[in-house]
Amino acid sequence: MIQPDRRKRITIKDVAQAAGVSTQTVSRVMNKVSYVSEGTRLRVETVVENLGYRPSALARSLIQQRSYTLGVVTFGLKYIGPSRTLNGVADKADELGYMLLMKELDNFNSNRIDDVIDSLLARQVDGILWVAPEIGDNHSWVEERMEKTPVPVLFLAMRPRDGIPSVATDNFKGAVMAIQHLLDCGRKKIGHISGPLNWWEADERKRGWRETLQSAGFDASEQHCTEGNWSSASGEQAFIQLLELFPDMDAVFVANDQMSLSVLREASRRGICVPEQLAVIGFDNIPESAYFHPSLTTISQDLQLLGEQAVQNIVEMIQARQGSQSVVPQAVFIQPSLVVRESSRLA
Amino acid sequence: MIQPDRRKRITIKDVAQAAGVSTQTVSRVMNKVSYVSEGTRLRVETVVENLGYRPSALARSLIQQRSYTLGVVTFGLKYIGPSRTLNGVADKADELGYMLLMKELDNFNSNRIDDVIDSLLARQVDGILWVAPEIGDNHSWVEERMEKTPVPVLFLAMRPRDGIPSVATDNFKGAVMAIQHLLDCGRKKIGHISGPLNWWEADERKRGWRETLQSAGFDASEQHCTEGNWSSASGEQAFIQLLELFPDMDAVFVANDQMSLSVLREASRRGICVPEQLAVIGFDNIPESAYFHPSLTTISQDLQLLGEQAVQNIVEMIQARQGSQSVVPQAVFIQPSLVVRESSRLA
DNA sequence: TGATATTATGTTATCGATAACATGTTATCG
DNA sequence: CGATAACATGTTATCGATAACATAATATCA
Missing domain, CATH: 3.40.50.2300 (Response regulator)
Structure with a gap:
């Protein structure tokens, strides 16, 4: 692959000329359509190789729309x-x-x-x-x-x-699975730390929490939910606030793993045992969540x-x-x- | 912006025709170069607006190289x-x-x-x-x-x-800063959990650890370093191994924050107090690292x-x-x- | 006031490829 | 063996824009 002048682009014309055929024939060889005799095909291919010719995708896009x-x-x-x-x-x-x-x-x-x-x-x-x-x-x-x-x-x-x-x-479905799991574990007072509620995804997750709790006959009032903005920092605040609103909570569904991280930390600081006193479940399954302390139960979404x-x-x-x-x-x-x-x- | 047939692209020719000028004049209006009289400019601009004309960047790229x-x-x-x-x-x-x-x-x-x-x-x-x-x-x-x-x-x-x-x-420099900081804190037995050493970045970080320790007159032998692959999982293994090789270590420089996370967890499990018994410093400053427990000292790189x-x-x-x-x-x-x-x- | 510059616009060539059409040669078949 | 099909290749038009060149009208200056 020799390129005499690295600045000048090698075009189909150069190849055609060097191989002594028309540009159309070169095009036929490149695209392997229509008929080209064995001999010319080989000749063209050799020239293509020698000159290091690469067709311009730009030109092709233009004509082919x-x-x-x-x-x-x-x-x-x-x-x-x-x-x-x-x-x-x-x-x-x-x-x-x-x-x-x-x-x-x-x-x-x-x-x-x-x-x-x-x-x-x-x-x-x-x-x-x-x-x-x-x-x-x-x-x-x-x-x-x-x-x-x-x-x-x-x-x-x-x-x-x-x-x-x-x-x-399916964020709603994910949230349903989270809450169902907590219910299966025997939890009854389940709080929620949501994402920013103007996000559709956050809203869906919250809806999953609310509807699943309600249809199981448990309380899912607004007092049992606070709102974060997905960041760990906001998760910490939201958790502190939620603890005040809902002191006897025995489980919390957190809308993502980042916020869960700071929930785990704050719980540890306050001497709240996870999962004995408080079960925590996140959402996303970021790779690190398996290494939180304790490791985090979460809803995995396959992005x-x-x-x-x-x-x-x-x-x-x-x-x-x-x-x-x-x-x-x-x-x-x-x-x-x-x-x-x-x-x-x-x- | 009315587009009569959504399928057919509106070209400079359509505009030229509708405005009663040449395509070159349309081009001049679009690119605001060269002379165009106020009158024709307005006329062309109106047509452009009405037809919803957008020049093809593809065609332009082709001619302008x-x-x-x-x-x-x-x-x-x-x-x-x-x-x-x-x-x-x-x-x-x-x-x-x-x-x-x-x-x-x-x-x-x-x-x-x-x-x-x-x-x-x-x-x-x-x-x-x-x-x-x-x-x-x-x-x-x-x-x-x-x-x-x-x-x-x-x-x-x-x-x-x-x-x-x-x-x-500057990974080397970052590592130097990390070790210098640990030395400033009075640590003397500093281990290292490296990234995969065929990575240039991992090698540089390790070099920073080694050279800084050596020039301060401390030990930086191979026994004081184990290798991970950046993942939290590998960090856990590498830490366990390092604890055996270097039991009286009083600080560890971990090549990234993900691995640091599992170091912190494993330390906690074993009842090793961070930072009292073991100082831990990471690399990267991922947003979560401020919410690890304890929060992680780290080298911030501005990617x-x-x-x-x-x-x-x-x-x-x-x-x-x-x-x-x-x-x-x-x-x-x-x-x-x-x-x-x-x-x-x-x- | 004629020469030169500025303004305004159009015409033709070009970027690099493929589509569409044309043409000539060699097989194949009834 | 002439007609038709399959093979092989070339010519011209085209995609949508801008560059380069050309031309004509008006403005400016020595």
């Missing part, structure tokens, strides 16, 4: 959730031969949203994955905007909406799978559209699972 | 380090008007590396950021390959090499800044090359800082 690229809009990449999801997205995209064009969002201003979508479309992405949490009404534009978007858009971790494709963890599933679905939509077929947009739920560890286990 | 896109090659996105770095990269790229084309690496097979670089080049990226750790000789191709790469490539978290631009945390700096530097290189200037490739070190918390603080 197809880029084999997915736009990915993320938010809060520095947190573990989005990045694990992105990992799944990246893996699957690679497997299916797609590249990712990324944009990070720092706010949900609607101008900014339009800009981001437009900038992805300007680069001919074949589809868009929206990897940003649903907070307040920051997804209110979805239904209207989707009407006029020329490529499929799939939303992750969004409340299911009719006619809009999405993939999300890797979430990301993979999202790519799989959007690629199917792209292919369907390519063949002018229509696919019915689906809202998919990924099921979480319960991981029992020391913080809820009776000795 | 410039895409305003950076290729980003990552590894191990699911871990917190790479994703925090990526966050910094994304922020800065956005600020400077660049998009990111991502490829995740799952191994360091040299074919795979060539493929990844080629696929980015095929899309005309203006530069490449290599966000993958240096493990063993997995960067041995760097010097040779860089010769023939037509765009700047910058490496993150790589051992500095002459003539190759890079940005990395967000690392990512930002990398983008800043590569964009400067791109601009220099644009103007045919030459820049001397720099190897930049980001300085870490010490965060003192309970796990090393004497009461």
